[in-house]
Amino acid sequence: MYMALQEGIAIGRTFAAMENYQVDGNKEMIALGLMNIVGSCASCFVTTGSFSRSAVSYNAGGKTVVSNIVMAITVLITLLFLMPLFHYTPNLILAAIIITAVVGLIDYQGAFRLWKVDKLDCVACLSSFFGVLFISVPIGLAIAVGVSVFKILLNVTRPNTHVLGYIASTRSFQSLSRYDTAVRIPSFLIIAVEAPFYFANSTYLQERTLRWIREEEDRIKANQQPAIKCVVIDMTAVTAIDTSGIDTICELRRLLEKRSLKLVLANPVGNVMEKLFKSNSLEAFGLDGLYLTVSEAVDDISSSWKPEKPSEEP
Structure with a gap:
């Protein structure tokens, strides 16, 4: 659940920075907590914000909560009635859709700026990126959190x-x-x-x-x-x-x-x-x-x- 909260807030802040608005972490945690409480009554998995689906929705022009409602209804109709039509759809096509949406969100210049300003911040950024890319989202975020905690301890125990x-x-x-x-x-x-x-x-x-x-x-x-x-x-x-x-x-x-x-x-x-x-x-x-x-x-x-x-x- 902790990693789900970290992932959801990180995704929200990523898109908030791109559109120049603020995200309240407390409200995000309340929303995720209520969502998982209701979902547990129906035997759902722990849920959080999805980076790939958020990227697809962002590139499709979604701006408000209505886009999520339309997406949820579409997914529900697809699962109930249209699944046989997508049975033979190659995973490669689905992966290409996600990759196309996510690639545009990679900020190379931001990584270079991090390296110039703070080496440990750049290490946390790269470790989370490659951890999510090659392993999984929870493990990638866990690595980034570990590097960040190490940086905090280093600054605390070795002050300037x-x-x-x-x-x-x-x-x-x-x-x-x-x-x-x-x-x-x-x-x-x-x-x-x-x-x-x-x-x-x-x-x-x-x-x-x-x-x-x-x-x-x-x-x-x-x-x-x-x-x-x-x-x-x-x-x-x-x-x-x-x-x-x-x-x-x-x-x-x-x-x-x-x-x-x-x-x-x-x-x-x-x-x-x-x-x-x-x-x-x-x-x-x-x-x-x-x-x-x-x-x-x-x-x-x-x-x-x-x-x-x-x-x-x-």
């Missing part, structure tokens, strides 16, 4: 992290790998986390942060630049955090303190800030361990490192 640099023209901090004009701030390592901070990725984020620090230290030694004194974690994109994430941040702060490095949090959103406050984790960071923006953190901390000028005697 970036080292930020300063762009003077915009007065903002952006990814060094994305912006050529971004420059590193001496003695600072600024890391942006672009995902919720919770049990599924907390260990990875801690290891990735320590790896960023090691890579930065190796680069500094090679270029003979000032050593890292402060690590700033930009939490602008961290929309949620749980107890595992809080414990990881506290553990990371302790690890960096042993290496004489200061850990600073920048711009935690309201939900994250509230949980950090309730867990009493902010007490360990102190007043100079939390800032509203990365720029404010860099300016304030770097100013505290400047040597004070000796007072002049009158």
Whole structure:
């Protein structure tokens, strides 16, 4: 039944995209559920939307539900009275009708765009296509769902992290790998986390942060630049955090303190800030361990490192 729902909604959205209208998935599931409840009273198989018959109806010019009513009546009359006339019809003719209707729905350019934008989305698309083509519709959709679930788990457990640099023209901090004009701030390592901070990725984020620090230290030694004194974690994109994430941040702060490095949090959103406050984790960071923006953190901390000028005697 689950695969029938997936197939019906997928088919509906396919034709909706071609005709530029919206499909309500909840209404589709209600309709399919009621259809199968009524059908079970007459010992029917699990039913769903048919891609091939929908394609034939679409190419024939069907626009409304009336086309389905006419099709149902035609099929009923054929099954009751006209079956002997079609007894010797080769399956090749029936297959040719379906193939002719479906071939026009294949979007080659869409597959190329998927490959350029997201490789895993393209793999899900191709796996569902070839699975349906060579095996069956349920198995093809099951493969596509499996690839999509794998992609979700991969994004959850391996979130994006970036080292930020300063762009003077915009007065903002952006990814060094994305912006050529971004420059590193001496003695600072600024890391942006672009995902919720919770049990599924907390260990990875801690290891990735320590790896960023090691890579930065190796680069500094090679270029003979000032050593890292402060690590700033930009939490602008961290929309949620749980107890595992809080414990990881506290553990990371302790690890960096042993290496004489200061850990600073920048711009935690309201939900994250509230949980950090309730867990009493902010007490360990102190007043100079939390800032509203990365720029404010860099300016304030770097100013505290400047040597004070000796007072002049009158």
